[in-house]
Amino acid sequence: MRKKDQSKISLGIDIGGTNIKIGLVKDNKIIKKGYFKTEKDFDNQSFTNHLIKIIEKFIAGYKIDKIGIGIAGYLLYQKGILKFSPNLPKLKNLPLKRIVERYFQIETFLLNDADAMAIGEYFYHHKRYKNLITITLGTGVGSGIIVNDKLLYNSEFGHTLLIPDGYLCSCGKRGCVESYLGSYGMLKIARNFYKKEIEDLTPKKIYEKAKKKDKRALKTIEKYSYYLAIALSNLINLFNPEIIILNGGISNMGNLLLKFVKPFLKEKVFFLPKIKISNLKTLAGIIGAVNFSKFSRL
Protein backbone atom coordinates (compact mmCIF):
# COMPACT_ATOMS: atom_id res chain seq x y z
CA MET A 1 0.00 0.00 0.00
CA ARG A 2 2.72 2.44 0.95
CA LYS A 3 4.38 2.05 -2.40
CA LYS A 4 1.18 2.64 -4.36
CA ASP A 5 0.51 5.78 -2.37
CA GLN A 6 3.97 7.13 -2.94
CA SER A 7 3.81 6.56 -6.67
CA LYS A 8 1.70 9.67 -7.04
CA ILE A 9 4.41 12.01 -5.76
CA SER A 10 5.88 14.33 -8.39
CA LEU A 11 8.83 16.68 -8.26
CA GLY A 12 8.30 20.30 -9.27
CA ILE A 13 11.18 22.71 -9.83
CA ASP A 14 11.07 26.45 -10.45
CA ILE A 15 14.39 27.85 -11.65
CA GLY A 16 14.72 31.61 -11.38
CA GLY A 17 17.62 33.99 -11.70
CA THR A 18 18.72 33.78 -8.07
CA ASN A 19 16.87 30.80 -6.60
CA ILE A 20 15.86 27.27 -7.40
CA LYS A 21 12.62 26.40 -5.67
CA ILE A 22 11.86 22.73 -5.46
CA GLY A 23 8.96 20.77 -4.04
CA LEU A 24 7.37 17.35 -3.78
CA VAL A 25 3.78 17.54 -4.92
CA LYS A 26 0.98 15.15 -4.07
CA ASP A 27 -2.62 15.84 -5.10
CA ASN A 28 -1.61 19.38 -5.99
CA LYS A 29 -0.30 20.02 -2.48
CA ILE A 30 3.34 20.56 -1.57
CA ILE A 31 4.48 17.96 0.97
CA LYS A 32 8.15 19.01 1.11
CA LYS A 33 9.96 22.04 -0.24
CA GLY A 34 13.40 23.54 -0.49
CA TYR A 35 15.24 26.65 -1.73
CA PHE A 36 18.67 26.60 -3.34
CA LYS A 37 20.88 29.22 -4.92
CA THR A 38 21.76 29.56 -8.58
CA GLU A 39 24.73 31.48 -9.93
CA LYS A 40 24.64 33.87 -12.88
CA ASP A 41 27.97 32.39 -13.98
CA PHE A 42 26.70 28.85 -14.45
CA ASP A 43 27.28 27.40 -17.89
CA ASN A 44 25.49 24.37 -19.33
CA GLN A 45 27.82 21.93 -17.56
CA SER A 46 28.07 23.50 -14.11
CA PHE A 47 24.39 24.33 -14.02
CA THR A 48 23.40 20.79 -14.92
CA ASN A 49 25.71 19.29 -12.29
CA HIS A 50 24.36 21.67 -9.65
CA LEU A 51 20.74 20.88 -10.48
CA ILE A 52 21.27 17.12 -10.54
CA LYS A 53 22.91 17.20 -7.11
CA ILE A 54 20.02 19.19 -5.68
CA ILE A 55 17.43 16.83 -7.12
CA GLU A 56 19.33 13.71 -6.03
CA LYS A 57 19.50 14.84 -2.41
CA PHE A 58 15.97 16.16 -2.36
CA ILE A 59 14.19 13.06 -3.66
CA ALA A 60 16.25 10.49 -1.74
CA GLY A 61 13.85 7.98 -0.18
CA TYR A 62 10.86 8.96 -2.33
CA LYS A 63 9.43 7.27 -5.36
CA ILE A 64 8.83 10.01 -7.92
CA ASP A 65 6.53 9.50 -10.91
CA LYS A 66 7.58 12.57 -12.91
CA ILE A 67 9.65 15.72 -12.82
CA GLY A 68 8.45 19.11 -14.04
CA ILE A 69 10.96 21.92 -14.49
CA GLY A 70 9.91 25.52 -15.03
CA ILE A 71 12.65 27.93 -16.06
CA ALA A 72 12.73 31.54 -17.21
CA GLY A 73 13.71 31.64 -20.84
CA TYR A 74 12.79 30.69 -24.34
CA LEU A 75 12.17 26.99 -24.84
CA LEU A 76 11.92 24.63 -27.75
CA TYR A 77 9.00 22.85 -26.13
CA GLN A 78 8.83 19.80 -28.33
CA LYS A 79 12.50 19.04 -27.86
CA GLY A 80 12.75 20.00 -24.20
CA ILE A 81 15.60 22.38 -24.93
CA LEU A 82 16.28 25.69 -23.19
CA LYS A 83 17.37 27.97 -26.03
CA PHE A 84 18.41 30.86 -23.81
CA SER A 85 17.58 32.32 -20.42
CA PRO A 86 17.83 36.04 -19.59
CA ASN A 87 18.62 35.21 -15.94
CA LEU A 88 21.29 32.60 -16.63
CA PRO A 89 22.98 34.15 -19.63
CA LYS A 90 25.65 31.48 -20.10
CA LEU A 91 23.14 28.72 -20.70
CA LYS A 92 22.64 28.04 -24.42
CA ASN A 93 20.69 25.31 -26.23
CA LEU A 94 20.60 23.16 -23.12
CA PRO A 95 18.71 19.84 -23.61
CA LEU A 96 17.65 19.85 -19.96
CA LYS A 97 14.69 17.52 -20.35
CA ARG A 98 16.80 14.75 -21.85
CA ILE A 99 19.65 15.17 -19.37
CA VAL A 100 17.44 14.97 -16.29
CA GLU A 101 15.29 12.20 -17.74
CA ARG A 102 18.29 10.01 -18.58
CA TYR A 103 20.04 10.60 -15.29
CA PHE A 104 17.08 9.81 -13.04
CA GLN A 105 15.15 7.53 -15.41
CA ILE A 106 12.03 9.50 -14.54
CA GLU A 107 9.78 11.15 -17.13
CA THR A 108 10.68 14.84 -17.19
CA PHE A 109 8.96 17.94 -18.57
CA LEU A 110 10.51 21.29 -19.28
CA LEU A 111 8.51 24.49 -19.58
CA ASN A 112 8.71 28.23 -19.18
CA ASP A 113 8.39 29.34 -15.53
CA ALA A 114 5.58 31.79 -16.23
CA ASP A 115 3.71 29.13 -18.21
CA ALA A 116 4.13 26.85 -15.18
CA MET A 117 2.63 29.50 -12.91
CA ALA A 118 -0.44 29.81 -15.11
CA ILE A 119 -0.94 26.05 -15.03
CA GLY A 120 -0.48 26.05 -11.25
CA GLU A 121 -3.20 28.66 -10.85
CA TYR A 122 -5.45 26.85 -13.30
CA PHE A 123 -5.43 23.73 -11.15
CA TYR A 124 -5.47 25.67 -7.89
CA HIS A 125 -8.74 27.23 -9.07
CA HIS A 126 -10.07 23.76 -9.91
CA LYS A 127 -10.15 24.51 -13.66
CA ARG A 128 -12.88 27.05 -13.00
CA TYR A 129 -11.32 29.60 -15.39
CA LYS A 130 -10.88 28.44 -18.98
CA ASN A 131 -9.26 31.76 -19.85
CA LEU A 132 -6.69 32.74 -17.27
CA ILE A 133 -3.59 34.90 -17.36
CA THR A 134 -0.84 35.15 -14.74
CA ILE A 135 1.60 38.02 -14.69
CA THR A 136 4.71 37.77 -12.54
CA LEU A 137 5.99 41.12 -11.34
CA GLY A 138 9.47 40.36 -10.08
CA THR A 139 12.96 41.19 -11.26
CA GLY A 140 11.59 40.26 -14.66
CA VAL A 141 8.01 40.26 -15.89
CA GLY A 142 6.62 36.93 -17.03
CA SER A 143 3.32 36.01 -18.61
CA GLY A 144 1.41 32.73 -18.59
CA ILE A 145 -1.58 32.74 -20.90
CA ILE A 146 -4.30 30.08 -20.94
CA VAL A 147 -6.97 30.41 -23.62
CA ASN A 148 -9.90 28.03 -23.64
CA ASP A 149 -8.09 25.50 -21.41
CA LYS A 150 -4.97 25.54 -23.56
CA LEU A 151 -1.58 27.10 -23.01
CA LEU A 152 -0.04 29.73 -25.29
CA TYR A 153 3.59 28.60 -25.23
CA ASN A 154 6.42 31.04 -24.73
CA SER A 155 4.42 34.25 -24.60
CA GLU A 156 6.94 37.03 -23.99
CA PHE A 157 4.63 39.70 -22.70
CA GLY A 158 7.43 41.24 -20.64
CA HIS A 159 9.18 42.21 -23.83
CA THR A 160 6.26 43.68 -25.69
CA LEU A 161 6.53 47.42 -25.97
CA LEU A 162 4.85 49.62 -23.40
CA ILE A 163 6.42 53.04 -23.96
CA PRO A 164 8.17 53.81 -27.28
CA ASP A 165 11.73 54.98 -26.61
CA GLY A 166 11.10 54.44 -22.91
CA TYR A 167 13.39 52.98 -20.23
CA LEU A 168 16.20 50.70 -21.34
CA CYS A 169 15.31 47.04 -20.80
CA SER A 170 17.55 44.14 -19.77
CA CYS A 171 16.93 42.66 -23.24
CA GLY A 172 18.61 45.62 -24.93
CA LYS A 173 15.43 47.17 -26.32
CA ARG A 174 13.75 50.29 -24.97
CA GLY A 175 10.36 50.66 -23.33
CA CYS A 176 9.46 46.99 -22.83
CA VAL A 177 6.77 46.14 -20.28
CA GLU A 178 9.52 44.70 -18.08
CA SER A 179 11.51 47.93 -18.10
CA TYR A 180 8.56 49.61 -16.31
CA LEU A 181 6.96 46.78 -14.36
CA GLY A 182 9.98 44.80 -13.19
CA SER A 183 11.66 45.72 -9.89
CA TYR A 184 14.15 48.03 -11.57
CA GLY A 185 11.32 49.66 -13.47
CA MET A 186 9.58 50.52 -10.22
CA LEU A 187 12.80 52.05 -8.92
CA LYS A 188 13.14 54.11 -12.09
CA ILE A 189 9.60 55.35 -11.60
CA ALA A 190 10.40 56.14 -7.96
CA ARG A 191 13.29 58.31 -9.12
CA ASN A 192 10.75 60.81 -10.44
CA PHE A 193 9.51 61.38 -6.93
CA TYR A 194 12.45 60.65 -4.64
CA LYS A 195 15.21 62.64 -6.35
CA LYS A 196 18.36 62.14 -4.28
CA GLU A 197 17.68 59.62 -1.52
CA ILE A 198 17.09 56.76 -3.90
CA GLU A 199 20.13 54.58 -3.39
CA ASP A 200 19.01 51.83 -1.06
CA LEU A 201 15.39 51.83 -2.19
CA THR A 202 13.65 48.57 -3.12
CA PRO A 203 10.05 47.80 -4.08
CA LYS A 204 9.63 46.30 -0.63
CA LYS A 205 10.79 49.49 1.07
CA ILE A 206 8.53 51.54 -1.15
CA TYR A 207 5.66 49.38 0.01
CA GLU A 208 6.63 49.81 3.68
CA LYS A 209 6.74 53.58 3.23
CA ALA A 210 3.44 53.61 1.38
CA LYS A 211 1.73 51.78 4.20
CA LYS A 212 2.87 54.66 6.43
CA LYS A 213 1.25 57.09 3.93
CA ASP A 214 4.55 58.38 2.60
CA LYS A 215 3.45 60.56 -0.32
CA ARG A 216 6.36 59.83 -2.60
CA ALA A 217 5.93 56.09 -2.13
CA LEU A 218 2.21 56.37 -2.87
CA LYS A 219 2.95 58.45 -5.97
CA THR A 220 5.40 55.81 -7.12
CA ILE A 221 2.86 53.02 -6.70
CA GLU A 222 0.18 55.11 -8.39
CA LYS A 223 2.37 55.76 -11.42
CA TYR A 224 3.49 52.12 -11.50
CA SER A 225 -0.17 51.08 -11.40
CA TYR A 226 -0.89 53.35 -14.33
CA TYR A 227 1.70 51.50 -16.42
CA LEU A 228 0.48 48.15 -15.13
CA ALA A 229 -3.07 49.04 -16.16
CA ILE A 230 -1.92 49.89 -19.69
CA ALA A 231 -0.09 46.59 -19.94
CA LEU A 232 -3.01 44.58 -18.58
CA SER A 233 -5.49 46.39 -20.82
CA ASN A 234 -3.56 45.20 -23.87
CA LEU A 235 -3.75 41.61 -22.69
CA ILE A 236 -7.43 41.96 -21.91
CA ASN A 237 -8.26 43.42 -25.31
CA LEU A 238 -6.39 40.61 -27.01
CA PHE A 239 -7.39 37.61 -24.94
CA ASN A 240 -10.59 38.42 -23.01
CA PRO A 241 -9.46 36.47 -19.94
CA GLU A 242 -11.93 35.73 -17.15
CA ILE A 243 -9.26 36.36 -14.54
CA ILE A 244 -5.79 37.88 -14.31
CA ILE A 245 -3.66 36.70 -11.37
CA LEU A 246 -0.68 38.76 -10.27
CA ASN A 247 2.35 37.08 -8.76
CA GLY A 248 5.95 37.98 -7.95
CA GLY A 249 7.48 40.22 -5.29
CA ILE A 250 5.72 43.43 -6.32
CA SER A 251 2.32 41.73 -6.19
CA ASN A 252 2.82 41.47 -2.41
CA MET A 253 1.64 45.07 -2.32
CA GLY A 254 -1.77 43.48 -2.68
CA ASN A 255 -4.79 45.70 -2.29
CA LEU A 256 -2.72 48.85 -2.26
CA LEU A 257 -1.73 48.01 -5.83
CA LEU A 258 -5.18 46.87 -6.92
CA LYS A 259 -6.78 50.00 -5.49
CA PHE A 260 -4.76 52.06 -7.98
CA VAL A 261 -4.84 49.63 -10.90
CA LYS A 262 -8.57 48.96 -11.15
CA PRO A 263 -9.82 52.50 -11.80
CA PHE A 264 -7.14 53.03 -14.46
CA LEU A 265 -8.06 49.73 -16.03
CA LYS A 266 -11.79 50.40 -16.17
CA GLU A 267 -11.17 53.31 -18.52
CA LYS A 268 -9.17 51.19 -20.90
CA VAL A 269 -11.02 47.95 -21.61
CA PHE A 270 -14.28 46.81 -23.10
CA PHE A 271 -14.76 44.07 -20.50
CA LEU A 272 -13.13 44.05 -17.08
CA PRO A 273 -12.06 40.60 -15.83
CA LYS A 274 -11.32 39.68 -12.22
CA ILE A 275 -7.91 40.93 -11.09
CA LYS A 276 -6.46 38.99 -8.14
CA ILE A 277 -3.24 38.56 -6.23
CA SER A 278 -2.02 34.95 -6.25
CA ASN A 279 -2.72 32.87 -3.17
CA LEU A 280 -0.19 30.29 -4.28
CA LYS A 281 2.65 32.82 -4.52
CA THR A 282 5.93 31.12 -5.33
CA LEU A 283 4.37 27.67 -5.15
CA ALA A 284 2.38 28.26 -8.34
CA GLY A 285 5.40 27.45 -10.49
CA ILE A 286 6.13 24.17 -8.70
CA ILE A 287 2.54 22.96 -8.83
CA GLY A 288 2.24 24.02 -12.45
CA ALA A 289 5.43 22.29 -13.55
CA VAL A 290 4.22 18.88 -12.37
CA ASN A 291 0.88 19.37 -14.11
CA PHE A 292 2.31 20.31 -17.47
CA SER A 293 1.76 16.88 -18.96
CA LYS A 294 -2.00 17.28 -18.45
CA PHE A 295 -1.99 20.40 -20.53
CA SER A 296 -2.32 20.72 -24.26
CA ARG A 297 -0.89 23.66 -26.08
CA LEU A 298 -2.82 26.18 -28.02
Place this chain on the structure above:
Amino acid sequence: MRKKDQSKISLGIDIGGTNIKIGLVKDNKIIKKGYFKTEKDFDNQSFTNHLIKIIEKFIAGYKIDKIGIGIAGYLLYQKGILKFSPNLPKLKNLPLKRIVERYFQIETFLLNDADAMAIGEYFYHHKRYKNLITITLGTGVGSGIIVNDKLLYNSEFGHTLLIPDGYLCSCGKRGCVESYLGSYGMLKIARNFYKKEIEDLTPKKIYEKAKKKDKRALKTIEKYSYYLAIALSNLINLFNPEIIILNGGISNMGNLLLKFVKPFLKEKVFFLPKIKISNLKTLAGIIGAVNFSKFSRL
Protein backbone atom coordinates in the same frame (compact mmCIF):
# COMPACT_ATOMS: atom_id res chain seq x y z
CA MET B 1 -24.98 15.55 -61.65
CA ARG B 2 -25.60 19.27 -61.93
CA LYS B 3 -27.31 19.37 -58.59
CA LYS B 4 -24.55 17.51 -56.80
CA ASP B 5 -21.96 19.86 -58.22
CA GLN B 6 -23.87 22.94 -57.17
CA SER B 7 -24.34 21.66 -53.64
CA LYS B 8 -20.78 22.65 -52.83
CA ILE B 9 -21.34 26.36 -53.41
CA SER B 10 -21.21 28.51 -50.28
CA LEU B 11 -22.07 32.15 -49.75
CA GLY B 12 -19.50 34.39 -48.08
CA ILE B 13 -20.28 37.89 -46.86
CA ASP B 14 -17.93 40.54 -45.53
CA ILE B 15 -19.73 43.44 -43.85
CA GLY B 16 -17.65 46.54 -43.35
CA GLY B 17 -18.45 50.10 -42.37
CA THR B 18 -19.19 51.33 -45.89
CA ASN B 19 -19.48 48.20 -48.04
CA ILE B 20 -20.95 44.75 -48.03
CA LYS B 21 -18.83 42.40 -50.12
CA ILE B 22 -20.51 39.18 -51.10
CA GLY B 23 -19.35 36.18 -53.06
CA LEU B 24 -20.20 32.64 -54.09
CA VAL B 25 -17.35 30.33 -53.18
CA LYS B 26 -16.58 26.95 -54.68
CA ASP B 27 -13.40 25.04 -53.81
CA ASN B 28 -12.06 28.18 -52.13
CA LYS B 29 -12.45 30.19 -55.34
CA ILE B 30 -14.91 33.02 -55.89
CA ILE B 31 -17.22 32.25 -58.80
CA LYS B 32 -19.44 35.35 -58.50
CA LYS B 33 -19.07 38.50 -56.46
CA GLY B 34 -20.85 41.74 -55.69
CA TYR B 35 -20.46 44.98 -53.74
CA PHE B 36 -23.26 46.77 -51.94
CA LYS B 37 -23.48 49.81 -49.72
CA THR B 38 -24.21 49.91 -46.01
CA GLU B 39 -25.43 52.95 -44.11
CA LYS B 40 -24.10 54.12 -40.78
CA ASP B 41 -27.71 54.86 -39.76
CA PHE B 42 -28.94 51.30 -40.09
CA ASP B 43 -30.53 49.88 -36.96
CA ASN B 44 -31.13 46.18 -36.27
CA GLN B 45 -34.33 46.11 -38.32
CA SER B 46 -33.29 48.15 -41.36
CA PHE B 47 -29.90 46.50 -41.55
CA THR B 48 -31.37 43.01 -41.43
CA ASN B 49 -33.93 43.84 -44.15
CA HIS B 50 -31.21 45.31 -46.35
CA LEU B 51 -28.94 42.30 -45.94
CA ILE B 52 -31.68 39.75 -46.60
CA LYS B 53 -32.67 41.53 -49.83
CA ILE B 54 -29.07 41.51 -51.02
CA ILE B 55 -28.63 37.82 -50.27
CA GLU B 56 -31.96 36.85 -51.81
CA LYS B 57 -31.14 38.53 -55.12
CA PHE B 58 -27.55 37.35 -55.14
CA ILE B 59 -28.17 33.64 -54.60
CA ALA B 60 -31.23 33.33 -56.85
CA GLY B 61 -30.78 30.25 -59.02
CA TYR B 62 -28.01 28.72 -56.92
CA LYS B 63 -28.15 25.96 -54.37
CA ILE B 64 -26.17 27.16 -51.38
CA ASP B 65 -24.90 24.76 -48.72
CA LYS B 66 -23.96 27.33 -46.10
CA ILE B 67 -23.63 31.04 -45.42
CA GLY B 68 -20.67 32.63 -43.64
CA ILE B 69 -20.92 36.24 -42.48
CA GLY B 70 -17.90 38.22 -41.31
CA ILE B 71 -18.63 41.55 -39.65
CA ALA B 72 -16.54 44.12 -37.82
CA GLY B 73 -17.50 44.10 -34.17
CA TYR B 74 -17.60 42.12 -31.00
CA LEU B 75 -19.45 38.81 -31.28
CA LEU B 76 -20.92 36.30 -28.93
CA TYR B 77 -19.62 33.46 -31.05
CA GLN B 78 -21.53 30.60 -29.52
CA LYS B 79 -24.84 32.39 -29.86
CA GLY B 80 -24.18 33.99 -33.24
CA ILE B 81 -24.99 37.42 -31.86
CA LEU B 82 -23.35 40.69 -32.86
CA LYS B 83 -23.00 42.55 -29.58
CA PHE B 84 -21.87 45.83 -31.10
CA SER B 85 -20.09 47.11 -34.17
CA PRO B 86 -17.92 50.24 -34.25
CA ASN B 87 -18.79 50.82 -37.92
CA LEU B 88 -22.53 50.35 -37.59
CA PRO B 89 -23.09 51.99 -34.24
CA LYS B 90 -26.87 51.53 -34.10
CA LEU B 91 -26.67 47.74 -34.23
CA LYS B 92 -26.96 46.20 -30.76
CA ASN B 93 -27.25 42.56 -29.67
CA LEU B 94 -28.31 41.47 -33.14
CA PRO B 95 -28.91 37.68 -33.45
CA LEU B 96 -27.82 37.74 -37.08
CA LYS B 97 -26.98 34.04 -37.36
CA ARG B 98 -30.45 32.96 -36.29
CA ILE B 99 -32.24 35.54 -38.45
CA VAL B 100 -30.41 34.62 -41.65
CA GLU B 101 -30.55 30.90 -40.91
CA ARG B 102 -34.31 30.94 -40.33
CA TYR B 103 -35.10 33.12 -43.31
CA PHE B 104 -33.11 31.12 -45.85
CA GLN B 105 -33.19 27.73 -44.12
CA ILE B 106 -29.44 27.45 -44.80
CA GLU B 107 -26.86 26.79 -42.11
CA THR B 108 -25.28 30.16 -41.24
CA PHE B 109 -22.11 31.17 -39.40
CA LEU B 110 -21.29 34.54 -37.93
CA LEU B 111 -17.77 35.68 -37.17
CA ASN B 112 -15.59 38.73 -36.81
CA ASP B 113 -14.41 40.08 -40.18
CA ALA B 114 -10.74 40.07 -39.22
CA ASP B 115 -11.05 36.50 -37.93
CA ALA B 116 -12.58 35.61 -41.31
CA MET B 117 -9.63 37.15 -43.11
CA ALA B 118 -7.18 35.07 -41.12
CA ILE B 119 -9.10 31.89 -41.96
CA GLY B 120 -9.20 32.91 -45.62
CA GLU B 121 -5.43 33.33 -45.68
CA TYR B 122 -4.95 30.07 -43.80
CA PHE B 123 -6.74 28.11 -46.51
CA TYR B 124 -5.29 30.21 -49.33
CA HIS B 125 -1.85 29.16 -48.09
CA HIS B 126 -2.98 25.52 -48.05
CA LYS B 127 -2.72 25.32 -44.22
CA ARG B 128 1.04 25.70 -44.56
CA TYR B 129 1.20 28.13 -41.62
CA LYS B 130 -0.10 26.82 -38.31
CA ASN B 131 0.62 30.19 -36.69
CA LEU B 132 -0.62 33.01 -38.85
CA ILE B 133 -1.73 36.56 -38.12
CA THR B 134 -3.55 38.95 -40.45
CA ILE B 135 -3.70 42.66 -39.77
CA THR B 136 -6.14 44.80 -41.71
CA LEU B 137 -5.00 48.37 -42.13
CA GLY B 138 -8.11 50.18 -43.30
CA THR B 139 -10.41 52.75 -41.74
CA GLY B 140 -10.14 50.53 -38.69
CA VAL B 141 -7.42 48.09 -37.72
CA GLY B 142 -8.45 44.47 -37.35
CA SER B 143 -6.54 41.41 -36.21
CA GLY B 144 -7.08 37.76 -37.00
CA ILE B 145 -4.88 35.45 -34.94
CA ILE B 146 -4.40 31.75 -35.61
CA VAL B 147 -2.27 29.82 -33.11
CA ASN B 148 -1.45 26.21 -33.77
CA ASP B 149 -4.27 25.84 -36.32
CA LYS B 150 -6.84 27.37 -33.99
CA LEU B 151 -8.48 30.75 -33.97
CA LEU B 152 -8.25 33.26 -31.13
CA TYR B 153 -11.77 34.64 -31.16
CA ASN B 154 -12.45 38.35 -30.98
CA SER B 155 -8.89 39.58 -30.61
CA GLU B 156 -9.11 43.38 -30.50
CA PHE B 157 -5.56 44.25 -31.38
CA GLY B 158 -6.68 47.53 -32.92
CA HIS B 159 -7.66 48.74 -29.48
CA THR B 160 -4.61 47.69 -27.57
CA LEU B 161 -2.53 50.66 -26.56
CA LEU B 162 0.30 51.81 -28.77
CA ILE B 163 1.16 55.28 -27.44
CA PRO B 164 0.04 56.30 -23.92
CA ASP B 165 -1.99 59.53 -24.11
CA GLY B 166 -1.57 59.43 -27.89
CA TYR B 167 -4.08 60.25 -30.62
CA LEU B 168 -7.78 60.04 -29.78
CA CYS B 169 -9.29 56.80 -31.09
CA SER B 170 -12.77 56.18 -32.50
CA CYS B 171 -13.43 53.99 -29.45
CA GLY B 172 -13.05 56.94 -27.09
CA LYS B 173 -9.68 55.90 -25.65
CA ARG B 174 -6.36 57.52 -26.50
CA GLY B 175 -3.35 56.02 -28.26
CA CYS B 176 -4.88 52.75 -29.53
CA VAL B 177 -3.12 50.95 -32.35
CA GLU B 178 -6.00 51.96 -34.61
CA SER B 179 -5.58 55.66 -33.83
CA TYR B 180 -2.13 55.47 -35.45
CA LEU B 181 -2.46 52.71 -38.02
CA GLY B 182 -5.99 53.28 -39.34
CA SER B 183 -6.51 55.66 -42.28
CA TYR B 184 -7.15 58.64 -40.01
CA GLY B 185 -4.06 57.77 -38.03
CA MET B 186 -1.95 57.98 -41.16
CA LEU B 187 -3.44 61.40 -41.93
CA LYS B 188 -2.65 62.55 -38.38
CA ILE B 189 0.92 61.40 -38.87
CA ALA B 190 1.03 63.21 -42.23
CA ARG B 191 0.02 66.42 -40.48
CA ASN B 192 3.46 66.53 -38.87
CA PHE B 193 5.03 66.87 -42.30
CA TYR B 194 2.42 68.56 -44.48
CA LYS B 195 1.35 71.47 -42.25
CA LYS B 196 -1.32 73.40 -44.15
CA GLU B 197 -2.14 71.60 -47.39
CA ILE B 198 -3.58 68.61 -45.63
CA GLU B 199 -7.28 68.91 -46.36
CA ASP B 200 -7.93 66.56 -49.25
CA LEU B 201 -5.16 64.11 -48.39
CA THR B 202 -5.88 60.37 -48.20
CA PRO B 203 -3.57 57.38 -47.66
CA LYS B 204 -3.95 56.64 -51.37
CA LYS B 205 -2.79 60.13 -52.33
CA ILE B 206 0.12 59.88 -49.92
CA TYR B 207 1.12 56.68 -51.66
CA GLU B 208 0.89 58.31 -55.11
CA LYS B 209 3.07 61.18 -53.93
CA ALA B 210 5.56 58.80 -52.32
CA LYS B 211 5.97 56.91 -55.58
CA LYS B 212 6.99 60.24 -57.12
CA LYS B 213 9.60 60.61 -54.32
CA ASP B 214 7.72 63.38 -52.53
CA LYS B 215 9.72 63.78 -49.32
CA ARG B 216 6.82 64.57 -47.03
CA ALA B 217 4.91 61.55 -48.25
CA LEU B 218 7.94 59.33 -47.71
CA LYS B 219 8.45 60.77 -44.23
CA THR B 220 4.81 60.03 -43.45
CA ILE B 221 5.11 56.44 -44.58
CA GLU B 222 8.37 56.03 -42.70
CA LYS B 223 6.85 57.30 -39.45
CA TYR B 224 3.73 55.20 -40.01
CA SER B 225 5.97 52.17 -40.56
CA TYR B 226 7.73 52.87 -37.29
CA TYR B 227 4.42 52.66 -35.44
CA LEU B 228 3.41 49.61 -37.44
CA ALA B 229 6.67 47.89 -36.50
CA ILE B 230 6.05 48.56 -32.80
CA ALA B 231 2.57 47.12 -33.07
CA LEU B 232 3.71 44.06 -35.00
CA SER B 233 6.61 43.47 -32.62
CA ASN B 234 4.15 43.16 -29.74
CA LEU B 235 2.17 40.53 -31.61
CA ILE B 236 5.33 38.68 -32.56
CA ASN B 237 6.65 38.61 -29.00
CA LEU B 238 3.33 37.29 -27.75
CA PHE B 239 2.41 34.79 -30.46
CA ASN B 240 5.54 33.82 -32.39
CA PRO B 241 3.67 33.63 -35.70
CA GLU B 242 5.34 32.08 -38.75
CA ILE B 243 3.81 34.72 -40.98
CA ILE B 244 2.04 38.07 -40.68
CA ILE B 245 -0.15 39.05 -43.64
CA LEU B 246 -1.14 42.68 -44.10
CA ASN B 247 -4.45 43.54 -45.70
CA GLY B 248 -6.68 46.62 -46.07
CA GLY B 249 -6.31 49.78 -48.14
CA ILE B 250 -3.03 50.94 -46.61
CA SER B 251 -1.39 47.57 -47.31
CA ASN B 252 -1.68 48.43 -51.03
CA MET B 253 1.46 50.47 -50.50
CA GLY B 254 3.12 47.08 -50.69
CA ASN B 255 6.88 46.99 -50.86
CA LEU B 256 7.22 50.68 -50.12
CA LEU B 257 5.67 49.95 -46.74
CA LEU B 258 7.61 46.73 -46.11
CA LYS B 259 10.90 48.42 -47.00
CA PHE B 260 10.42 50.75 -44.05
CA VAL B 261 8.79 48.27 -41.67
CA LYS B 262 11.28 45.41 -41.79
CA PRO B 263 14.41 47.22 -40.54
CA PHE B 264 12.44 48.76 -37.66
CA LEU B 265 11.02 45.37 -36.82
CA LYS B 266 14.34 43.55 -36.82
CA GLU B 267 15.50 45.67 -33.89
CA LYS B 268 12.44 44.84 -31.83
CA VAL B 269 11.86 41.09 -31.91
CA PHE B 270 13.60 37.90 -30.90
CA PHE B 271 12.46 36.02 -34.00
CA LEU B 272 11.41 37.69 -37.26
CA PRO B 273 8.53 35.98 -39.09
CA LYS B 274 7.65 36.45 -42.75
CA ILE B 275 5.81 39.72 -43.37
CA LYS B 276 3.69 39.70 -46.54
CA ILE B 277 1.01 41.74 -48.26
CA SER B 278 -2.16 39.74 -48.88
CA ASN B 279 -2.67 38.33 -52.35
CA LEU B 280 -6.33 37.70 -51.58
CA LYS B 281 -7.00 41.32 -50.67
CA THR B 282 -10.69 41.91 -49.98
CA LEU B 283 -11.57 38.35 -50.94
CA ALA B 284 -9.88 36.95 -47.83
CA GLY B 285 -12.90 37.78 -45.67
CA ILE B 286 -15.35 36.09 -48.03
CA ILE B 287 -13.31 32.92 -48.38
CA GLY B 288 -12.67 32.83 -44.65
CA ALA B 289 -16.30 33.26 -43.70
CA VAL B 290 -17.39 30.16 -45.61
CA ASN B 291 -14.59 28.12 -44.03
CA PHE B 292 -15.36 29.06 -40.46
CA SER B 293 -17.15 25.81 -39.72
CA LYS B 294 -13.93 23.89 -40.42
CA PHE B 295 -12.15 25.87 -37.78
CA SER B 296 -11.96 25.17 -34.09
CA ARG B 297 -11.35 27.93 -31.61
CA LEU B 298 -8.42 28.28 -29.33
